Amino acid sequence: MNKVKHVCIVDDDELFQFVMRQHFERLELVDRIHKFTDGEQALNYIKSQLDNPDELPDLILLDVNMPYMDGWQFMREFVKLSLPEEKHIRIYILTSSTHESDLQRAKEFPGLAGYLVKPIGKNIIRELLTGAEQH
Amino acid sequence: MKIDHANNWWPAIADAIEEGYIAIDEQDQIVGYNKSALKTLQVSETRFKDPDFWQSLLMAPFAEIAARKEVVEGREIRLKQPDGRHACLRLNGKPLIKDNITGYIITFTDITSWKDIDESNNTLINALDESQRVFKSVFDYSPTGIGLISPDILWLDVNESLAATLGYSPAELKGADVFRLIHPDDKVEARAQVRMLTEGITNTYRAERRYLHKKGHYIWVFLAASKMLSTDGTFRFFIVQMLDVSEAKKLITEAHKKNIVLHATSVDLQQKIRQLQEFNSIIAHNLRGPATALMDSTELLGDVFDEKVRRTMLEHMKTAAGSILGTLNDLKEMIDLQVNKQNFFTSCELEPMIRQVWKLLSPQIEEKDAHLSLNLSVPVINYVKVYLENILFNLINNAITYTRSDVVPEIKIATWNEDDQVVLMVQDNGIGIDLSMHQEQLFRYKKMFHRGYGSNGVGLFKIRNQIRTFGGNIEVKSESGRGSSFYVYFNNRVYTLQQDE
Numbered sequence: 001m002n003k004v005k006h007v008c009i010v011d012d013d014e015l016f017q018f019v020m021r022q023h024f025e026r027l028e029l030v031d032r033i034h035k036f037t038d039g040e041q042a043l044n045y046i047k048s049q050l051d052n053p054d055e056l057p058d059l060i061l062l063d064v065n066m067p068y069m070d071g072w073q074f075m076r077e078f079v080k081l082s083l084p085e086e087k088h089i090r091i092y093i094l095t096s097s098t099h100e101s102d103l104q105r106a107k108e109f110p111g112l113a114g115y116l117v118k119p120i121g122k123n124i125i126r127e128l129l130t131g132a133e134q135h
Numbered sequence: 136m137k138i139d140h141a142n143n144w145w146p147a148i149a150d151a152i153e154e155g156y157i158a159i160d161e162q163d164q165i166v167g168y169n170k171s172a173l174k175t176l177q178v179s180e181t182r183f184k185d186p187d188f189w190q191s192l193l194m195a196p197f198a199e200i201a202a203r204k205e206v207v208e209g210r211e212i213r214l215k216q217p218d219g220r221h222a223c224l225r226l227n228g229k230p231l232i233k234d235n236i237t238g239y240i241i242t243f244t245d246i247t248s249w250k251d252i253d254e255s256n257n258t259l260i261n262a263l264d265e266s267q268r269v270f271k272s273v274f275d276y277s278p279t280g281i282g283l284i285s286p287d288i289l290w291l292d293v294n295e296s297l298a299a300t301l302g303y304s305p306a307e308l309k310g311a312d313v314f315r316l317i318h319p320d321d322k323v324e325a326r327a328q329v330r331m332l333t334e335g336i337t338n339t340y341r342a343e344r345r346y347l348h349k350k351g352h353y354i355w356v357f358l359a360a361s362k363m364l365s366t367d368g369t370f371r372f373f374i375v376q377m378l379d380v381s382e383a384k385k386l387i388t389e390a391h392k393k394n395i396v397l398h399a400t401s402v403d404l405q406q407k408i409r410q411l412q413e414f415n416s417i418i419a420h421n422l423r424g425p426a427t428a429l430m431d432s433t434e435l436l437g438d439v440f441d442e443k444v445r446r447t448m449l450e451h452m453k454t455a456a457g458s459i460l461g462t463l464n465d466l467k468e469m470i471d472l473q474v475n476k477q478n479f480f481t482s483c484e485l486e487p488m489i490r491q492v493w494k495l496l497s498p499q500i501e502e503k504d505a506h507l508s509l510n511l512s513v514p515v516i517n518y519v520k521v522y523l524e525n526i527l528f529n530l531i532n533n534a535i536t537y538t539r540s541d542v543v544p545e546i547k548i549a550t551w552n553e554d555d556q557v558v559l560m561v562q563d564n565g566i567g568i569d570l571s572m573h574q575e576q577l578f579r580y581k582k583m584f585h586r587g588y589g590s591n592g593v594g595l596f597k598i599r600n601q602i603r604t605f606g607g608n609i610e611v612k613s614e615s616g617r618g619s620s621f622y623v624y625f626n627n628r629v630y631t632l633q634q635d636e
Contacts, residue, residue, distance in 0.1 A: 013424055013425060013428050013455070014451050014454060014455075015425065015428040015429065015432055015448075015451040015452060015454065015455040016424070016425075016427075016428040016431070018432075018447065018448060018451050019428060019431045019432050019435055019448075022435055022438075022439065022444075022448075023435070026438070063424075064420070065420035065421070065424065067581065067582060067583035067584075067592060068583055068584065068586065069572075070576070070582075073572065095420070095424075096419060096420060096423035096424035096426075096427050097416075097419035097420055097423070098419065099415070099416065099419050102419075118423070118424065118427040118428070118431075119427040119428075119430050119431045121431075121434075
């Protein structure tokens with residue numbers, strides 16, 4: 001099984017962060033889980049690790065509604081980054097919003113791996129980590 | 136000798152006179168004529184000398200007169216000339232009697248051209264008659280009021296419609312001073328327009344003004360005036376046409392009022408739609424988010440056996456529930472504001488209000504040595520007092536909170552009128568906001584832009600909601616590292632109307 005090494009959870013909801021961490025830890029499919037409570041913190045981390053591909057996340061679960069820098073602002077900055085060529089980072093929007101306008105906005109970023117609406121259960125998380133390439 | 140002279144000159148005299156003549160003898164032979172006769176009848180001398188000429192068709196009217204051998208004076212006849220035209224001749228005829236021999240002489244003049252002039256004169260006179268009849272008919276029966284005004288501005292004549300418009304009979308108005316019935320506020324304009332006309336600066340004018348009706352009320356009339364000149368170019372009188380437009384005016388005013396109400400309603404509706412969209416967004420993100428996390432955690436709770444983890448989790452669950460409750464309270468506050476917005480409008484004096492807020496924030500102000508300057512062109516705003524206090528508190532609090540450590544905080548507060556609105560500006564020289572990044576989110580629920588200032592992202596959201604609820608708006612200009620200016624637009628017209636309804 002292809003193990004995902006690094007996962008970033010970008011969400012300002014502490015309870016959500018906690019629950020996700022519990023799920024990931026129980027599944028034992030992830031080496032490290034990074035917690036960021038807004039887009040800016042996540043972006044700064046990625047920027048600081050551009051020269052260390054091994055430290056960059058393989059998977060990012062990105063909330064939309066966050067203080068300082070929201071999910072869309074993060075995406076606008078993220079697509080400008082020059083990532084190491086061999087590095088592929090999958091980003092899923094993970095939001096509580098079923099708003100049509102949010103869905104439309106997601107289409108502005110073709111680089112997104114998917115748009116997921118909370119709540120997501122263990123099974124979806126497992127899929128994201130294992131059969132993720134099919135998404 | 137004298138007679139001889141006369142006989143010698145006779146043909147020359149005959150040819151010199153303008154009148155034509157033809158003389159015949161008893162045998163109806165032409166025995167005398169002159170050149171004017173040839174010219175008038177357009178006949179050659181050869182033809183004239185033809186013995187049968189007197190019997191020709193052309194001569195028939197002459198022959199008829201001569202045959203009666205009577206004295207004829209000033210008879211007019213029409214004669215078809217060889218060129219086909221009809222000539223009009225005036226002729227005299229007289230028998231010639233000498234020594235038992237009788238002849239006849241006819242003298243004649245072509246008066247065709249005089250006749251033509253007469254006829255065209257007649258046509259002119261007829262046309263003049265006709266136009267006078269038309270004018271009189273228009274004057275008498277027009278539904279529009281028509282009046283003639285003398286140079287000294289008296290009514291010379293008015294028709295039934297004009298008199299009826301003002302409640303009088305034509306006889307009552309004739310000779311009356313025109314200005315007497317004009318509304319005092321409209322007299323200056325009326326005199327100016329009349330002067331323009333009499334001084335020849337203009338030839339016509341139009342106006343809408345109030346006239347005193349006989350019953351004592353004022354009516355609105357629309358009028359058009361033009362001047363009539365004499366043939367020598369001097370001013371004779373004005374013609375004024377007048378229409379009562381009071382009813383139309385009233386309808387327009389009513390329509391205008393309704394339009395304002397409609398506009399206010401539409402602004403209000405737009406605001407409500409925006410608010411609903413905002414509600415929707417808050418529900419999607421700020422309620423649904425923690426609610427789903429709570430759902431997830433209740434599922435997970437059964438699988439967590441480590442007491443420490445369990446406690447942390449419960450702690451987080453409590454926070455999430457608290458957040459949901461807080462958001463619900465904020466939403467309820469928004470709704471309450473809408474429901475109660477008709478109430479409590481008072482004249483709010485700004486300066487004491489600002490001083491009070493300044494005092495509330497004094498610990499921070501003293502610590503940072505902040506300065507305040509006021510320029511309140513509009514010192515009083517009609518508003519709900521607690522909301523205005525809240526707006527001022529939030530804006531001033533932000534101005535004192537987001538300061539730069541290397542400059543003395545300068546806060547300027549100003550008010551002024553702009554179109555229908557009163558503008559309140561709160562300006563600082565603090566850290567500013569990167570609008571290229573945050574413009575869209577500035578007033579949104581629980582959005583934050585600067586770390587470490589202890590903000591909760593609710594203040595600006597709440598005041599914009601309050602301001603918009605009463606038909607106003609809030610805008611911001613800002614530059615990172617330079618400061619921010621917040622502009623609150625109080626739409627007096629809209630909420631005054633809403634109170635009226």
